[in-house]
């Protein structure tokens with residue numbers, strides 16, 4: 001008697017866990033009356049059991065070390081990034097020092113000479129320009145590397161570069177008052193740049209974005 | 220585990236090579252085992268397994284984060300093993316005779332050195348017979364059988380690793396199982 005092929009397929013479906021209830025019923029029924037298929041089925045089960053009995057194998061101890069040695073050398077930037085990540089306090093301290101030095105260098109470069117536009121009625125005391133109370137100054141006043149205290153009246157603009165202005169309650173300026181603090185502007189600019197760079201170092205945002213665009217699968 | 224692995228991969232992507240070492244540690248035995256069962260030779264298997272990890276690293280930017288890392292590393296390792304088997308093809312028939320020999324010497328050495336009791340010796344012989352039978356399978360059946368029974372992967376995972384329809388995976392497993400049945404029924 002030759003058995004239909006379907007029983008062999010059912011056996012494999014059974015072993016793969018994909019057999020339907022009806023097919024399983026048919027298979028069982030057939031196995032009960034067919035010794036040939038029964039032994040075929042047992043042999044398959046034995047094969048599976050033998051395969052599953054294979055013990056797990058271990059690599060040699062230096063496997064990982066060998067792999068790591070063979071990798072292409074990492075980019076320098078990555079090493080620096082790792083250092084920053086692992087030493088946040090030192091990173092902050094370094095950042096602070098760099099900024100401090102930056103501001104010192106900048107004020108050094110700019111020169112710290114105190115100057116003021118020449119006008120009548122202006123009083124100068126210790127790098128502070130004073131518009132005395134009750135006096136009127138005609139024209140624009142420009143102060144560099146010093147402060148200005150306005151107690152009287154200015155008929156014009158007041159510009160303070162690298163210094164501060166004090167406008168007393170009785171003081172009056174008919175034009176605009178402007179403070180251009182070059183050092184602080186410069187530091188601010190530097191800080192913004194620096195934090196942007198540091199932020200990128202920490203997150204690697206730019207780089208990851210680039211790489212995540214390539215999602216092709218390795219063949 | 221998958222979460223940790225993805226975290227490490229992100230670090231690797233940022234260029235942190237050390238993070239890759241942890242990934243290798245996690246998967247090395249599984250990958251080695253896959254290669255060993257495919258190639259039947261300890262040294263070759265270790266070479267190919269290392270090569271697989273190196274390739275995965277070099278191509279890590281192309282790793283699709285939607286996949287499991289295991290799927291990806293298995294795919295690379297499987298492809299490398301198949302390449303290796305195909306390169307050996309010209310003297311395939313010569314080799315066929317000795318295919319399982321490395322396993323044989325390895326197991327026999329263990330047996331000789333440690334003076335094992337009777338039943339362990341029997342089990343060593345059995346292990347040799349199983350590896351010989353696997354080694355005799357044509358590579359397309361060997362691959363699916365190893366992935367299913369040695370690596371204990373689901374049919375869906377195997378289909379993903381081999382980039383092959385589920386139906387094809389099933390057919391190959393059935394044929395592989397039939398072939399092994401004939402070789403192993405009398406052991």
Ligand SMILES: [Zn+2]
Pocket residue numbers: 003007030034036037038
């Ligand atoms: Zn039958």
